Amino acid sequence: MKYWTKGVLFTGAMWMGAVLHAQHCYWQQEVRYEMDIDMNVHTHQYDGHQRLWYINHSPDTLHQVFYHLYFNAFRKGSMMDMRNRTIADPHPKIGDKIRYITAGEEGWIRVERLRYRGKDVPFYEKGTILQVPLPEPILPGDTVLLEMKYRAQVPIQIRRSGRYNSEGIAYTMTQWYPKLCEYDEHGWHPTPYVGREFYGVWGDFTVRITIDTAFKIVATGILKNADASGVQPLKDPAKPLWTWIYEAQDVHDFAWSADPDYLIKRFVRDDGIVVQYAYQPGEATKHWEVLPEIMDFVFDYANAKYGKYPYPIYTFAQGGDGGMEYPMITMITGHRSLESLVGVSVHELMHSWYQGVLGFNESKYAWMDEGFTSYATTDIMHQVFPREPSSAPDIPEGAKELMELYLPPADNPFVKVLDRYIEYANSPYEEALCRHADHFRTNYAYGMGSYIKGQVFLYQLGGIIGEAQRDRGLRKFFYEWQFKHPTDEDFIRTMEKVSGIQLDWYLEYWIHRTSKIDYAIDSLWQERDGQAATAVRLVRVEEMPFPIDVELRLIDGRRYLYHIPLRIMFGHRPLEKGQYDGVQLLDDWPWTNPYYVMKLPFREDEIQAIIIDPLYKMADVRRNNNVLIVNSEN
Numbered sequence: 130m131k132y133w134t135k136g137v138l139f140t141g142a143m144w145m146g147a148v149l150h151a152q153h154c155y156w157q158q159e160v161r162y163e164m165d166i167d168m169n170v171h172t173h174q175y176d177g178h179q180r181l182w183y184i185n186h187s188p189d190t191l192h193q194v195f196y197h198l199y200f201n202a203f204r205k206g207s208m209m210d211m212r213n214r215t216i217a218d219p220h221p222k223i224g225d226k227i228r229y230i231t232a233g234e235e236g237w238i239r240v241e242r243l244r245y246r247g248k249d250v251p252f253y254e255k256g257t258i259l260q261v262p263l264p265e266p267i268l269p270g271d272t273v274l275l276e277m278k279y280r281a282q283v284p285i286q287i288r289r290s291g292r293y294n295s296e297g298i299a300y301t302m303t304q305w306y307p308k309l310c311e312y313d314e315h316g317w318h319p320t321p322y323v324g325r326e327f328y329g330v331w332g333d334f335t336v337r338i339t340i341d342t343a344f345k346i347v348a349t350g351i352l353k354n355a356d357a358s359g360v361q362p363l364k365d366p367a368k369p370l371w372t373w374i375y376e377a378q379d380v381h382d383f384a385w386s387a388d389p390d391y392l393i394k395r396f397v398r399d400d401g402i403v404v405q406y407a408y409q410p411g412e413a414t415k416h417w418e419v420l421p422e423i424m425d426f427v428f429d430y431a432n433a434k435y436g437k438y439p440y441p442i443y444t445f446a447q448g449g450d451g452g453m454e455y456p457m458i459t460m461i462t463g464h465r466s467l468e469s470l471v472g473v474s475v476h477e478l479m480h481s482w483y484q485g486v487l488g489f490n491e492s493k494y495a496w497m498d499e500g501f502t503s504y505a506t507t508d509i510m511h512q513v514f515p516r517e518p519s520s521a522p523d524i525p526e527g528a529k530e531l532m533e534l535y536l537p538p539a540d541n542p543f544v545k546v547l548d549r550y551i552e553y554a555n556s557p558y559e560e561a562l563c564r565h566a567d568h569f570r571t572n573y574a575y576g577m578g579s580y581i582k583g584q585v586f587l588y589q590l591g592g593i594i595g596e597a598q599r600d601r602g603l604r605k606f607f608y609e610w611q612f613k614h615p616t617d618e619d620f621i622r623t624m625e626k627v628s629g630i631q632l633d634w635y636l637e638y639w640i641h642r643t644s645k646i647d648y649a650i651d652s653l654w655q656e657r658d659g660q661a662a663t664a665v666r667l668v669r670v671e672e673m674p675f676p677i678d679v680e681l682r683l684i685d686g687r688r689y690l691y692h693i694p695l696r697i698m699f700g701h702r703p704l705e706k707g708q709y710d711g712v713q714l715l716d717d718w719p720w721t722n723p724y725y726v727m728k729l730p731f732r733e734d735e736i737q738a739i740i741i742d743p744l745y746k747m748a749d750v751r752r753n754n755n756v757l758i759v760n761s762e763n
């Protein structure tokens with residue numbers, strides 16, 4: 130489906146027509162890149178000629194534009210270099226490598242000429258950003274041509290892109306061309322390349338790469354001049370070099386990789402989507418042979434659960450320094466065990482949903498980009514390699530009876546993730562997630578926050594609005610916001626719409642703060658009014674409010690579940706009986722009140738135990754105060 134056809138809503142003065150969509154007055158900028166790249170495989174340098182049509186769908190007059198020049202990060206003294214020399218826990222792949230880089234090894238992009246509206250314009254290089262003041266502004270609705278000539282050098286592989294990675298892949302070409310910065314409702318985003326993350330303008334690419342005939346290329350999009358094999362260009366015997374012509378539509382970035390030893394395997398799925406695998410065949414990459422069958426299952430599962438992959442092709446390419454996602458392609462290292470290979474493949478593929486298609490501003494919402502992707506990865510990996518979680522709650526040794534009462538539910542792969550978050554939340558390093566990805570004080574806080582706490586965000590949503598509603602909301606969000614730039618507020622609105630539950634408080638406490646969840650059983654007493662009734666007083670120990678479940682176990686073996694929603698939710702998740710003899714909704718709990726008294730229609734001597742959050746629906750940081758044994762069985 131072409132974005133451009135829907136783009137009718139966004140053209141010229143028609144941008145206000147977007148109110149017809151779910152997104153009130155939403156607009157976004159648009160690009161069309163045409164690039165000619167001449168790659169010299171002896172000097173590792175390339176000449177680029179870039180014609181960029183930029184369409185200003187914003188209501189604003191633009192007096193300047195910015196480009197990313199990512200490769201300039203790989204020069205001594207760059208912001209990436211300095212950040213890694215000064216941060217408490219430098220990125221292990223970067224460390225002090227940039228400090229000692231030689232001239233022949235460094236990376237750079239040198240813009241030689243830039244023409245705007247047919248005239249040469251001055252430009253200013255500030256590290257990894259090019260600033261271009263415009264002699265004539267770009268008015269709302271204008272389409273302008275920015276034509277650029279540049280020369281660039283591919284750095285040795287240090288982080289993500291570069292030449293000759295640790296497994297010998299010749300060129301990983303990611304963050305490699307002068308890329309226009311995004312302009313949105315918050316203005317320009319000229320984010321220097323310090324470590325992460327990426328944000329681009331939606332549009333179309335035509336890229337013609339001319340390279341020595343020994344090299345094979347895989348890239349974002351479709352090879353337009355393919356021969357019958359589908360993976361090589363038609364050859365011109367008269368020419369010493371080949372030109373690979375790639376086209377991609379409705380994407381916000383373009384990446385490619387090249388290697389003389391690539392084996393490129395091509396599979397056509399039942400739904401017509403082509404899935405490619407490009408790797409150096411050999412003992413170290415033997416598991417790539419079974420990857421297609423597994424990933425075919427993963428595509429089916431992800432399409433059904435998270436929304437249908439909308440592009441015609443996807444390529445898993447050996448390259449890079451671990452795993453990194455790009456539109457329609459990922460670069461992953463290939464010398465891995467089967468489970469590790471599948472794990473990285475699933476994670477990077479799922480970024481097609483949470484970054485590729487839902488183009489989050491990764492700098493602002495790293496927890497959505499990595500958190501949602503990690504959530505889907507945990508879910509899918511459990512389908513591919515099912516196993517029970519090994520973790521047990523944090524209960525003092527010797528309390529065997531407690532342990533037995535409060536085992537984590539089998540078959541829930543997220544219990545381990547909760548444990549990892551709890552360890553982080555109890556450390557001194559936690560930072561609020563509403564932070565620019567480069568500005569976390571430590572790499573540890575960025576990693577645990579965005580991958581783990583971000584993942585717990587989605588998991589816990591199941592406990593708040595119900596798992597089926599959450600999953601339905603994820604699909605609705607995917608279809609309503611595909612090929613756009615949704616924000617955290619947009620996500621919460623979608624979830625409020627599918628559930629009918631107010632959720633602003635969840636963003637406030639989980640994302641904007643470092644509040645923790647800890648509920649406990651404070652006391653229990655037999656009511657003296659002649660009734661068979663017991664009162665249980667619950668206490669919110671930590672700051673964050675959360676709807677809670679309380680299990681009642683009776684001596685006779687019956688088990689009941691009580692659900693206490695928060696008053697600020699103005700609703701509650703659908704309650705299912707499940708394994709219980711009964712389930713009951715109790716009065717809501719105002720967040721202002723630290724205590725809550727629940728009345729149980731049983732005598733104290735009938736009760737075996739009371740358990741808070743028996744189904745592990747929340748990341749309670751102290752589970753050892755969640756169980757009260759009223760009468761021991763023996």
Ligand SMILES: [Zn+2]
Nearest residue numbers: 476480499502
């Ligand atoms: Zn990721």
